[in-house]
Amino acid sequence: MNAIEVRDVRKVYRRYGRRTQFGTLKSALLSRGRARESNDATTFEAVRGVSFDVAQGKTFGLVGRNGSGKSTMLKLIAGIGKPTSGEVHVHGRVSALIELGAGFHPEISGRDNVFINGMMLGLSKREVATRFDEIVAFADMQDFIDAPVKTYSSGMYMRLGFSVAINVDPDVLLVDEVLAVGDEAFTHKCLDKFADFRRRGKTVLLVTHMLDLVTRFCDEALWLDHGVTRAHGDPKRVIDAYRLDVAAEENRTMSAQPAIDSGGGNDAPSDMSTAREGRWGSREAEILGVEFLRTDGTAAHVFQSGEPVEIRLRVRAHRRLTDFVFGVGIFSADGVCCYGTNTDIEGAQPAEFSGDANVGFHLDSLALIEGSYKIDVAVHRRDGTPYDYHRQLHTIRIASQWKDTGVFRPPHRWTFSSGIRITGL
Amino acid sequence: MPGPSRVLHSLRQLLRHRALIQSLVARELKARYRASVLGVIWSFLNPLLLLLIYTFVFSVVLPGSPSRQIDHFPLFLFCGILPWTWFSSSLLESANVLVAGGALLRKVLFPAEVLPLVTVFAGLVHFALGLPILIAFILYYRVPITADIAWLPLVVLDQLLLTIGLALIVSSLTVHFRDLRDLLGNVLTLAFFATPIVYPLSLAPEWARPLLALNPFTHLAVAYQEVLVLPGPFSGWPSLITLGVLSLVVCAVGYVVFDRLRDTFAEEV
Numbered sequence: 001m002n003a004i005e006v007r008d009v010r011k012v013y014r015r016y017g018r019r020t021q022f023g024t025l026k027s028a029l030l031s032r033g034r035a036r037e038s039n040d041a042t043t044f045e046a047v048r049g050v051s052f053d054v055a056q057g058k059t060f061g062l063v064g065r066n067g068s069g070k071s072t073m074l075k076l077i078a079g080i081g082k083p084t085s086g087e088v089h090v091h092g093r094v095s096a097l098i099e100l101g102a103g104f105h106p107e108i109s110g111r112d113n114v115f116i117n118g119m120m121l122g123l124s125k126r127e128v129a130t131r132f133d134e135i136v137a138f139a140d141m142q143d144f145i146d147a148p149v150k151t152y153s154s155g156m157y158m159r160l161g162f163s164v165a166i167n168v169d170p171d172v173l174l175v176d177e178v179l180a181v182g183d184e185a186f187t188h189k190c191l192d193k194f195a196d197f198r199r200r201g202k203t204v205l206l207v208t209h210m211l212d213l214v215t216r217f218c219d220e221a222l223w224l225d226h227g228v229t230r231a232h233g234d235p236k237r238v239i240d241a242y243r244l245d246v247a248a249e250e251n252r253t254m255s256a257q258p259a260i261d262s263g264g265g266n267d268a269p270s271d272m273s274t275a276r277e278g279r280w281g282s283r284e285a286e287i288l289g290v291e292f293l294r295t296d297g298t299a300a301h302v303f304q305s306g307e308p309v310e311i312r313l314r315v316r317a318h319r320r321l322t323d324f325v326f327g328v329g330i331f332s333a334d335g336v337c338c339y340g341t342n343t344d345i346e347g348a349q350p351a352e353f354s355g356d357a358n359v360g361f362h363l364d365s366l367a368l369i370e371g372s373y374k375i376d377v378a379v380h381r382r383d384g385t386p387y388d389y390h391r392q393l394h395t396i397r398i399a400s401q402w403k404d405t406g407v408f409r410p411p412h413r414w415t416f417s418s419g420i421r422i423t424g425l
Numbered sequence: 426m427p428g429p430s431r432v433l434h435s436l437r438q439l440l441r442h443r444a445l446i447q448s449l450v451a452r453e454l455k456a457r458y459r460a461s462v463l464g465v466i467w468s469f470l471n472p473l474l475l476l477l478i479y480t481f482v483f484s485v486v487l488p489g490s491p492s493r494q495i496d497h498f499p500l501f502l503f504c505g506i507l508p509w510t511w512f513s514s515s516l517l518e519s520a521n522v523l524v525a526g527g528a529l530l531r532k533v534l535f536p537a538e539v540l541p542l543v544t545v546f547a548g549l550v551h552f553a554l555g556l557p558i559l560i561a562f563i564l565y566y567r568v569p570i571t572a573d574i575a576w577l578p579l580v581v582l583d584q585l586l587l588t589i590g591l592a593l594i595v596s597s598l599t600v601h602f603r604d605l606r607d608l609l610g611n612v613l614t615l616a617f618f619a620t621p622i623v624y625p626l627s628l629a630p631e632w633a634r635p636l637l638a639l640n641p642f643t644h645l646a647v648a649y650q651e652v653l654v655l656p657g658p659f660s661g662w663p664s665l666i667t668l669g670v671l672s673l674v675v676c677a678v679g680y681v682v683f684d685r686l687r688d689t690f691a692e693e694v
Contacts, residue, residue, distance in 0.1 A: 013692065079534045081691045099532035107456040116452055119445040120535050148459070 009086035061214035092171025101161030106150035329376035505622030590675030
């Protein structure tokens with residue numbers, strides 16, 4: 001038994017700018033109130049032929065980038081708006097957590113708003129009355145329920161809206177990115193409520209950017225990309241495919257940025273700590289290019305935490321040099337130096353550097369936590385006089401399946417003696 | 426033309442949402458007077474002040490024929506202005522109500538027809554609050570209250586149906602044709618003077634009367650005046666019943682228009 005059936009659904013919006021959907025009164029009344037398709041210039045296809053079923057009692061996750069058509073899909077399922085073509089069937093009472101507290105009137109009390117909001121969502125007055133205490137208790141609003149809603153903080157507003165919507169007790173619950181509304185305690189409460197929903201065989205459709213939530217809670221997931229289905233099925237598989245695609249795109253955008261700008265003077269700033277980024281030095285030797293290579297030799301800007309990487313400098317000496325040091329530094333996004341070293345610190349004796357050459361700095365394990373990192377590279381004299389210094393001109397991104405914290409991620413493992421049973425590590 | 430099943434359906438809808446409409450009307454009134462010093466007294470004060478202005482204009486500034494030829498001119502005036510205010514403010518507000526309620530229509534699966542209905546019913550409440558003042562006037566001028574007053578509920582019902590029908594049309598079309606809002610204001614001003622409110626129908630020139638008769642509110646205004654203020658037994662009931670039937674048709678047409686455009690609201694508001 002399917003709770004939601006979506007069959008080859010398309011939704012075409014008119015682009016902003018055309019004055020109105022109907023040119024004349026006659027067309028407004030005769031054309032049955034659907035967006036006519038005229039041509040590509042005036043329309044935008046938000047959802048292009050999506051089909052899926054959600055079996056009753058399942059929790060279903062819908063993921064995708066901003067503008068991929070997730071929310072449009074959700075609205076079509078909720079019955080707010082009709083698909084341009086295709087069919088949507090929903091069995092049972094639907095409640096949509098799309099915008100919490102939509103329809104709250106700021107001037108009147110929370111109590112009155114709960115009643116009106118509940119009735120808007122399809123409850124009778126008596127049904128609201130019987131659930132009233134539960135609604136207020138869930139939102140933790142006992143002390144403020146008789147104050148006008150305009151005096152509420154945005155968190156209180158959302159909590160009350162959430163509480164009303166979820167207490168409508170729907171058969172099918174549609175949730176659009178609303179779990180981020182409350183503090184941690186409230187989020188836990190919401191998740192408990194969802195779990196409770198599942199136990200009672202209700203269907204939940206979740207639109208969210210919190211991917212972990214999807215892998216943890218959902219029985220099935222669907223990834224929408226520009227209005228089409230990219231992947232559908234097991235949540236872990238779908239989310240991994242999605243994550244990989246996001247990483248690949250970040251790679252493309254980062255490599256599209258010019259790695260080195262030729263700007264910047266030759267003088268080093270007197271105070272290095274104020275120099276956020278830039279390039280300076282005498283240019284007797286130059287760093288022509290910096291690449292970040294995977295083990296297979298392909299260049300990338302996004303790496304998994306723990307992956308091996310080579311930072312390769314393409315360098316050129318404009319005259320024969322005997323005094324030179326190569327250095328590398330890794331900085332976190334907030335400017336903390338995670339690691340820095342150079343050939344001189346490590347005891348190398350320079351002999352000769354002339355013409356074009358490559359320098360490779362190999363990390364066997366990129367032991368960093370998730371985030372963006374700025375990379376310094378430099379070639380300079382042993383006394384520090386720079387030939388060419390690139391200060392935070394290069395960026396890489398570390399992706400990680402773990403949300404650990406700190407500055408770096410030392411290789412480690414856990415052990416447990418008997419008496420502790422634990423899985424997943 | 427609308428089939429009877431459609432009309433029946435719309436009535437069922439209305440019935441199903443009556444608690445919601447009721448609460449929204451209550452909210453409307455509560456919210457309007459919250460934080461104002463005089464509160465609900467404004468409901469009485471507004472028509473009273475309006476009456477004062479009109480009385481001043483028509484008996485002092487322009488002491489023309491109407492005010493001289495009619496006994497208790499202020500009473501006569503008030504009797505027309507009170508229902509007109511309900512009618513015109515309901516239509517003007519309903520022209521805006523779907524656009525103003527945009528958040529609801531876009532985010533919540535919500536029976537949109539509730540919004541214009543709430544506007545009309547909130548107007549009805551204001552109208553009802555004005556009635557005691559009207560009665561007080563009648564008593565003050567010692568106009569005898571006759572059995573004609575039994576017709577009053579039918580007059581109000583006629584007006585209610587007519588206003589609901591027009592409000593449904595105005596509110597749904599305005600979503601697509603925002604120009605209607607401005608047009609409506611002017612049409613209503615014209616209609617005000619094309620209705621025997623500041624003058625009795627008997628003073629309108631002979632040639633203009635068939636034109637005035639085309640204006641549905643003429644019949645309503647005349648009915649209010651005859652039932653409440655003017656002497657003699659009420660003779661206008663046939664036209665009142667005709668108007669009732671006509672209003673039902675307007676209601677049905679209004680619902681059909683609204684229903685046709687319903688699916689487009691979420692995108693256009």
